[in-house]
Amino acid sequence: MSVLVIAEHENGVLKPETAKVVHAASKLGAEIHVLVAGHNVGSVAEAAAQIAGVTAVKLVDDSALDHQLAESTADLVITLAQGYSHILAAASTTGKNIMPRVAALLDKSQISEIVDVVDADTFMRPIYAGNAIATVKSLEAQKVITVRASAFDAAGEQAPVAVETLTASVENTSSSFVGVEQTESERPELTAAPVVISGGRGMQNGENFSLLEGIADKLGAAIGASRAAVDAGFVPNDMQVGQTGKIVAPDLYIAVGISGAIQHLAGMKDSKVIVAINKDPEAPIFQVADYGLVADLFDVLPQLEQAL
Amino acid sequence: MKVLVPIKRVIDYNVKARVKADNSDVDLTNVKMAMNPFCEIAVEEAIRLKEAGTASEVIAVSIGDKACQEQLRTALALGADKAIHIETDAKLESLHVAKLLAKLVEQESPELVILGKQSIDSDNNQTGQMLAALTKRPQGTFASKVEIADGKAVVTREVDGGLQTVALNLPAVVTTDLRLNEPRYASLPNIMKAKRKPLDVIAADTLGVDLAPRVELVRVAEPAKREAGIVVESVEELVNKLKTEAKVIS
Numbered sequence: 036m037s038v039l040v041i042a043e044h045e046n047g048v049l050k051p052e053t054a055k056v057v058h059a060a061s062k063l064g065a066e067i068h069v070l071v072a073g074h075n076v077g078s079v080a081e082a083a084a085q086i087a088g089v090t091a092v093k094l095v096d097d098s099a100l101d102h103q104l105a106e107s108t109a110d111l112v113i114t115l116a117q118g119y120s121h122i123l124a125a126a127s128t129t130g131k132n133i134m135p136r137v138a139a140l141l142d143k144s145q146i147s148e149i150v151d152v153v154d155a156d157t158f159m160r161p162i163y164a165g166n167a168i169a170t171v172k173s174l175e176a177q178k179v180i181t182v183r184a185s186a187f188d189a190a191g192e193q194a195p196v197a198v199e200t201l202t203a204s205v206e207n208t209s210s211s212f213v214g215v216e217q218t219e220s221e222r223p224e225l226t227a228a229p230v231v232i233s234g235g236r237g238m239q240n241g242e243n244f245s246l247l248e249g250i251a252d253k254l255g256a257a258i259g260a261s262r263a264a265v266d267a268g269f270v271p272n273d274m275q276v277g278q279t280g281k282i283v284a285p286d287l288y289i290a291v292g293i294s295g296a297i298q299h300l301a302g303m304k305d306s307k308v309i310v311a312i313n314k315d316p317e318a319p320i321f322q323v324a325d326y327g328l329v330a331d332l333f334d335v336l337p338q339l340e341q342a343l
Numbered sequence: 344m345k346v347l348v349p350i351k352r353v354i355d356y357n358v359k360a361r362v363k364a365d366n367s368d369v370d371l372t373n374v375k376m377a378m379n380p381f382c383e384i385a386v387e388e389a390i391r392l393k394e395a396g397t398a399s400e401v402i403a404v405s406i407g408d409k410a411c412q413e414q415l416r417t418a419l420a421l422g423a424d425k426a427i428h429i430e431t432d433a434k435l436e437s438l439h440v441a442k443l444l445a446k447l448v449e450q451e452s453p454e455l456v457i458l459g460k461q462s463i464d465s466d467n468n469q470t471g472q473m474l475a476a477l478t479k480r481p482q483g484t485f486a487s488k489v490e491i492a493d494g495k496a497v498v499t500r501e502v503d504g505g506l507q508t509v510a511l512n513l514p515a516v517v518t519t520d521l522r523l524n525e526p527r528y529a530s531l532p533n534i535m536k537a538k539r540k541p542l543d544v545i546a547a548d549t550l551g552v553d554l555a556p557r558v559e560l561v562r563v564a565e566p567a568k569r570e571a572g573i574v575v576e577s578v579e580e581l582v583n584k585l586k587t588e589a590k591v592i593s
C-alpha cells in the first residue's frame with residue numbers, strides 16, 4: 036500500500052506545510068509518494084525528496100499546471116491516483132481548492148482538515164469552529180484527505196530519494212490565471228512562526244499596526260489580525276486568523292484589542308501560550324488566555340516593546 | 344443569465360455548539376438556526392448581479408428537511424425569484440449535496456452557480472469544488488470580487504499569500520469569501536412578498552443519486568479545555584512570566 040501527498044509550493048519553493056502533511060501520512064503505515072505538480076518546480080521536487088519518510092517523488096512540470104489552477108491540477112491528480120489508498124494535501128487555500136475537485140472526480144467523499152490519525156480509516160477533525168472534535172471513519176477504499184498542518188510537527192530530513200519525472204497530457208481550456216497580489220513581508224509566515232502577535236478592531240487603524248511591528252521584530256513573530264481588522268481595511272486578508280482564515284498554533288500567541296469571538300478562537304486556541312491584551316475585563320479572549328493584561332493597548336504596547 | 348444559489352440552514356453563528364452527553368453528535372435541539380453566513384453572501388452577490396442587469400433570474404436551492412424552507416423564504420425575501428427545496432431527512436455528505444445539485448444544474452442550466460465557501464457547522468469547504476468537478480465547470484473559490492463580462496467570470500480569490508485573480512469561462516461555479524459583499528437585511532414588505540413567490544419541492548430520492556453514507560461519524564467530543572489563566576497587573580509582570588514561567592521568550 037502507498038499513499039500520495041500533494042506537495043504545497045509557491046514561486047518554486049516547497050512550503051513547510053508539506054513536511055507536516057508527510058508526518059501525518061507517516062501515521063498511515065504505508066510508503067509515501069510525493070507529487071510535485073506545477074511549472075518550473077524542479078527545485079521543489081529536490082526539496083521534497085529530502086523530507087524524512089518520503090519514498091518516492093513524482094515530478095510533473097508543465098505550463099498547464101502553472102499557478103496550480105484547480106481544473107488542470109485535479110485532472111492530473113486523478114490520472115495518477117490509481118493504487119494509492121490515501122491522497123493527502125495541506126488544508127491550505129491551494130489544497131482546499133484542488134482536493135474536493137479530485138475527490139468528486141474519483142467519486143469519493145473528502146475528509147477535511149484532519150488533526151489526528153487514529154488508524155488508516157479513522158481520523159479526527161474539528162467541526163463547528165472547533166467547538167467539537169469529530170472522529171470519523173471512512174467506509175471507502177480510497178480516501179481523499181486535507182490535513183490541518185498546524186496540528187502536526189514537520190517530518191525531519193533524510194538523504195534525498197530519487198525524483199521521477201513524469202509527462203502528463205493535461206490542458207486547461209476553462210480557466211486561466213490573470214494575476215496575483217502577493218503580500219510582501221520579511222516576517223516569518225503566520226502558519227510557521229513560533230510567535231504570533233495579532234491585532235483586532237481595537238487597533239483602530241492600519242497605521243497603529245506599527246505598534247505591533249517593533250514587538251514582532253524583537254520576538255521574531257509573525258503579525259496576524261482578526262476579521263474585523265481585515266474587514267475594516269487595516270491589514271490585508273491573508274493576515275486573518277480564525278475559522279475561515281489561517282489556523283495557527285505557535286508557542287506564543289498575543290491577541291491585542293481582539294474580543295475573542297468563537298470564529299477567532301477557532302484559529303488560535305491550540306497555541307501553547309496565549310496572552311491577551313484588552314481593556315475590557317469581560318472580553319471572552321480572557322477565557323482562553325494564560326496571561327491576561329487588562330489595559331489600554333496604546334499604553335502597554337510601547338512598554339512591552341521596551342521591556343523585551 | 345440564470346444564477347443558481349445553493350444555501351444551507353445551520354446553527355446561528357453566534358451560538359456556541361454543545362456536544363451531546365452520549366458523544367453521538369452536537370446537540371441542536373432548541374438551538375437557533377439561520378442561513379449559513381457564506382450563503383447569505385452568495386445570495387447577496389446573485390441579487391446584485393440581477394440589480395446590475397447581469398443576471399436575469401436568481402434561483403435559491405436548499406437541501407434538507409422541511410425546516411430549510413425557512414431559509415429559502417429568507418432568500419426569496421432578499422430578492423431571489425424562485426426557490427427549490429430538495430427534500431430529504433438523510434444525513435448528507437458534501438459529495439451527496441454536490442451530486443444532488445449537479446442534477447439540478449442539469450435541469451436548470453444556470454450559467455453561474457454561486458455558493459458559500461464553507462458551512463460553519465461541518466466546516467468542510469468542499470461542495471462548490473465538487474459541484475464544479477461533477478458539472479465539468481471551472482471554479483473560482485474563496486471569492487472576494489466577481490466580475491462578469493464577455494462570457495467570463497473574473498474572480499479575485501482570497502488565498503494564503505494574498506489575492507489571486509482567475510478568469511473562468513462560463514458556465515462556472517463561484518464560492519464566496521467573507522469580503523465579497525455585505526449582505527442586506529430583508530425588509531418587511533419583501534418578507535410579505537416572499538410568501539407568494541414560488542417554492543418548488545423535489546423529493547431527493549427522485550433524483551437518482553445514491554445517498555448511502557461513505558463516512559461514518561464515530562464520536563463527537565468536546566475539545567481539550569484550556570487551564571484557567573491568570574491576570575497580570577503590569578507589562579513587567581507579563582514579560583517576567585513569559586520568561587520564567589511559560590519559558591516562551593528569552
Ligand SMILES: Cc1cc2nc3c(=O)[nH]c(=O)nc-3n(C[C@H](O)[C@H](O)[C@H](O)COP(=O)(O)OP(=O)(O)OC[C@H]3O[C@@H](n4cnc5c(N)ncnc54)[C@H](O)[C@@H]3O)c2cc1C
Pocket residue numbers: 234235236237238260261262263264275276277278279280281291292293294295296297298299302312313314315318330331332333356380381463521
Ligand atoms: C462566518 C463567519 C466567519 C468568521 N471568521 C472569522 C475569522 O476567521 N477570524 C476572526 O477573527 N473573526 C471571524 N469572524 C468574525 C467574528 O465573529 C468577530 O466579529 C471578529 O473576530 C471580531 O474581531 P475583533 O475581536 O477584532 O473585534 P471586536 O469584537 O470589536 O473586539 C475589539 C476588542 O478590542 C478591545 N479594545 C478596543 N479598544 C482597545 C484599546 N484601546 N485597548 C485594549 N483593547 C481595546 C475591545 O474591548 C474589544 O474586546 C467570522 C464571523 C462570521 C460570521
